[in-house]
Amino acid sequence: MKISALAHEAGLPVATVKYYLREGLLPAGEATSATQARYDDRHLHRLRVIRALVEVAGLPLARAKQVLAAVDEPGPDPYAAVARAVEALPPYAEPADPACPRATALLEQHGLDVGVGSTALTQLEVALRGLEAAGRPLDPEAAGRYLADIRSMAEREVASVGRDPGASLPGVVEDVVLGTTLIEPVILAMRRVMHQALYRERTERSRPGHEADTLSP
Amino acid sequence: MKISALAHEAGLPVATVKYYLREGLLPAGEATSATQARYDDRHLHRLRVIRALVEVAGLPLARAKQVLAAVDEPGPDPYAAVARAVEALPPYAEPADPACPRATALLEQHGLDVGVGSTALTQLEVALRGLEAAGRPLDPEAAGRYLADIRSMAEREVASVGRDPGASLPGVVEDVVLGTTLIEPVILAMRRVMHQALYRERTERSRPGHEADTLSP
Numbered sequence: 001m002k003i004s005a006l007a008h009e010a011g012l013p014v015a016t017v018k019y020y021l022r023e024g025l026l027p028a029g030e031a032t033s034a035t036q037a038r039y040d041d042r043h044l045h046r047l048r049v050i051r052a053l054v055e056v057a058g059l060p061l062a063r064a065k066q067v068l069a070a071v072d073e074p075g076p077d078p079y080a081a082v083a084r085a086v087e088a089l090p091p092y093a094e095p096a097d098p099a100c101p102r103a104t105a106l107l108e109q110h111g112l113d114v115g116v117g118s119t120a121l122t123q124l125e126v127a128l129r130g131l132e133a134a135g136r137p138l139d140p141e142a143a144g145r146y147l148a149d150i151r152s153m154a155e156r157e158v159a160s161v162g163r164d165p166g167a168s169l170p171g172v173v174e175d176v177v178l179g180t181t182l183i184e185p186v187i188l189a190m191r192r193v194m195h196q197a198l199y200r201e202r203t204e205r206s207r208p209g210h211e212a213d214t215l216s217p
Numbered sequence: 218m219k220i221s222a223l224a225h226e227a228g229l230p231v232a233t234v235k236y237y238l239r240e241g242l243l244p245a246g247e248a249t250s251a252t253q254a255r256y257d258d259r260h261l262h263r264l265r266v267i268r269a270l271v272e273v274a275g276l277p278l279a280r281a282k283q284v285l286a287a288v289d290e291p292g293p294d295p296y297a298a299v300a301r302a303v304e305a306l307p308p309y310a311e312p313a314d315p316a317c318p319r320a321t322a323l324l325e326q327h328g329l330d331v332g333v334g335s336t337a338l339t340q341l342e343v344a345l346r347g348l349e350a351a352g353r354p355l356d357p358e359a360a361g362r363y364l365a366d367i368r369s370m371a372e373r374e375v376a377s378v379g380r381d382p383g384a385s386l387p388g389v390v391e392d393v394v395l396g397t398t399l400i401e402p403v404i405l406a407m408r409r410v411m412h413q414a415l416y417r418e419r420t421e422r423s424r425p426g427h428e429a430d431t432l433s434p
Binding site for chain 1: 303362372
């Protein structure tokens with residue numbers, strides 16, 4: 001298809017598609033003349049990934065490039081490729097203490113190992129420090145319960161990645177990146193919605209006359 | 218204590234404390250002379266809440282004021298006060314369709330009700346649309362499993378709010394706001410950390426020679 005059809009299919013202005021081409025996020029199409037090129041479904045797919053990163057996750061273009069480089073050239077080690085891609089995702093947290101003592105202690109206590117230099121570990125450290133600074137440190141028991149709920153979620157997610165035996169490594173890296181970045185807002189919104197629904201139930205139950213309403217005819 | 222001691226205790230520059238006073242986020246101290254005032258632990262506590270909202274959650278000052286107004290003047294309906302405070306928290310999403318059809322259908326399917334005009338419902342709608350736009354819609358079964366894990370988390374959280382029989386309504390609103398805003402980055406970081414730990418385990422297991430390593434002496 002021509003660039004105009006590609007842009008239409010992707011729901012983007014042609015100028016935006018050209019911009020992504022110039023910036024190297026979208027690979028060039030197959031030249032059909034000096035000024036025209038043909039694009040296919042792989043380009044459309046790539047545009048959807050770019051939109052997810054730039055418009056939904058709000059990545060700066062340089063970070064989006066870093067993610068796409070890990071997708072396109074994953075290298076021999078799948079774990080390293082996935083880690084490189086996920087590390088380019090926000091939030092971009094700087095730990096006050098690079099040893100991440102709170103996060104490291106918590107993971108050790110639960111037999112989890114993420115290796116050194118993990119961005120996720122830094123994010124966890126910063127988040128735990130934030131609670132401490134507000135005078136509400138997370139006690140080890142509560143942290144363990146959060147980890148258990150999140151483990152249930154993460155085990156399903158990790159098991160589903162690359163389950164297709166024909167899945168290429170770039171496909172796996174892309175899966176993980178989009179799974180991380182697009183599911184995060186779903187999880188947070190579901191938690192707030194669930195809070196509202198549960199408070200609502202509780203408020204209804206505690207309203208005077210509620211029992212009378214339901215018990216008497 | 219004097220303003221200098223208050224600032225020191227809160228880990229903030231005096232100028233920042235004065236700024237929060239001028240903006241009305243921090244209530245005035247008890248005047249001890251024409252130019253001096255005395256502050257107490259309630260001011261220190263409030264400064265910790267302000268920091269959590271402004272520095273950790275990144276709220277614009279106007280939104281932080283909205284949260285604190287709901288804390289200070291909750292009104293007669295606890296549910297409404299909590300909802301008002303939580304709605305001032307980011308992300309500030311605009312739905313393409315105010316009816317939020319995807320989110321509403323999902324909640325109905327699971328017997329959950331958040332009422333009309335819920336910001337959390339809008340956030341869920343925008344998040345679900347983001348997945349669709351990337352060509353990866355969340356299927357109802359997967360959504361149900363996420364909801365189940367999140368319900369487990371949210372039930373504990375809602376049960377813990379206001380458990381103290383002496384808890385005032387402002388204290389409850391503050392609890393919910395800080396619980397929402399400070400725990401969100403913890404949940405996301407834990408999920409990424411868990412992914413890394415699980416991928417690591419899987420990669421180790423699938424490495425050639427792994428079985429030989431562990432089985433032979």
